[in-house]
């Protein structure tokens with residue numbers, strides 16, 4: 050007896066293409082039998098973890114048999130102290146991807162729509178489609194979000210708008226004035242999700258701090274992550290900040306133990322390790338200079354980025370270049386899935402990783 054199980058799945062799920070993550074180092078080792086590989090493909094922190102985070106995890110090991118605190122009291126306290134928030138505004142997530150999914154499951158269904166920009170983070174279409182809602186894609190301006198186009202894409206079915214600031218995969222940003230004017234114009238029954246996964250790299254006076262804006266905009270939900278500048282990608286922990294009514298709704302949908310004890314302990318430790326964050330941001334700024342200089346010297350174009358990665362225009366199909374780089378032991382990210390087939394996204398690494406990438410790139414584009 051056979052059955053068409055695909056036909057049994059929810060219609061949005063039938064059309065879903067799974068998320069393609071950056072290639073893991075171990076996978077490339079297995080495939081090519083090479084070692085000494087560097088991965089600059091997933092916008093991870095090249096510094097390695099904060100020693101304080103490691104110590105916090107070691108201390109937590111004795112509690113391995115216990116369920117985590119499902120309300121994440123300690124971490125919410127630490128977040129609220131650090132960012133001047135009320136714990137009732139905070140929802141914890143298994144990475145910020147978990148929160149993006151939670152928000153869509155809470156507010157979207159097959160009768161309504163989400164708007165986001167062309168070249169927006171690839172998880173937005175995935176989570177929207179999974180719940181059977183419709184995605185409306187607004188055209189980008191010079192690879193960045195065009196808030197005017199996003200406004201024009203709103204219909205009476207729009208329930209959510211996703212904006213990443215800085216955006217992945219382009220690294221482009223929206224200034225505070227522009228964002229606030231946009232938020233002022235959005236009706237209160239349309240929720241704006243401001244995804245600030247890379248905000249720590251782009252802290253300057255012209256940039257909005259979404260966490261401070263939540264008290265002015267009851268329809269704003271800001272997501273942050275510990276995966277990037279805080280260096281905890283493996284642990285999966287992030288948080289959303291919103292008005293307490295929305296927070297309550299998100300917590301009704303949230304799995305009770307979605308964030309594990311080690312992740313929460315390490316996240317608290319990272320919030321207390323301001324030196325680590327400062328070092329991370331400084332290393333990124335130096336690496337960004339090193340990479341942009343090297344890219345310019347090769348005569349290649351790139352999208353100016355405020356995040357911890359840079360997207361390079363290879364001027365030709367970038368997939369063969371990506372594959373040749375793999376043979377040099379360098380993993381970066383091809384962007385065909387973002388409809389940017391000529392571009393490669395490269396995470397800013399340590400100085401030696403950046404040098405290695407530039408040498409490998411020079412070699413493969415010359416042969």
Ligand SMILES: Cc1ncc(COP(=O)(O)O)c(C=O)c1O
Pocket residue numbers: 091092143144145146147170213216217244246273274275276282285286287
């Ligand atoms: C814009 C953006 N948002 C959210 C995420 C999700 O990160 P995490 O689930 O690790 O918090 C990423 C990860 O690459 C991202 O680039």
